[in-house]
Amino acid sequence: MAKAKGEMHGCIVCGKLYQLYAAYDSNGDYIGSKIMSSGGKEVKDAGRPLVACETHTEEEIERAIKRVFGSNEQDED
Numbered sequence: 001m002a003k004a005k006g007e008m009h010g011c012i013v014c015g016k017l018y019q020l021y022a023a024y025d026s027n028g029d030y031i032g033s034k035i036m037s038s039g040g041k042e043v044k045d046a047g048r049p050l051v052a053c054e055t056h057t058e059e060e061i062e063r064a065i066k067r068v069f070g071s072n073e074q075d076e077d
Contacts (some may be wrong), residue, residue: 001025002023002024002025002026002031003023003024003026004021004022004023004024005021005022005024006019007019007020007021007022007033007049008021009049009050009051010019010051011051011052011053011056011062012043012050012051012052012061012062012065012068013052013053013056013061014053014056014062016039016040016053017037017072018035018036018037018040018051019035019036019053020029020033020035020036020038020040020042020049021033021034021035021036021063022032023047030048030049033049033051035051039053039054039055040052040053040054041053042056043065046065046067050063050065052064063069
């Protein structure tokens with residue numbers, strides 16, 4: 001059975017706060033979210049509840065994700 005809970009998250013780019021409902025499955029794994037505050041959008045395919053302002057470009061969002069969480073690419077040596 002999935003659970004939803006209200007959470008506050010800051011924009012991944014600028015930190016502006018947004019209210020959202022995040023859904024988790026019975027194992028506690030993140031399923032998705034719904035942004036309740038105006039001006040925010042869900043960052044898709046992040047595997048966690050992430051939000052960004054609607055005014056930020058996809059490039060700005062990707063740079064912020066890499067800055068905060070690191071690159072998903074593995075270095076080959």
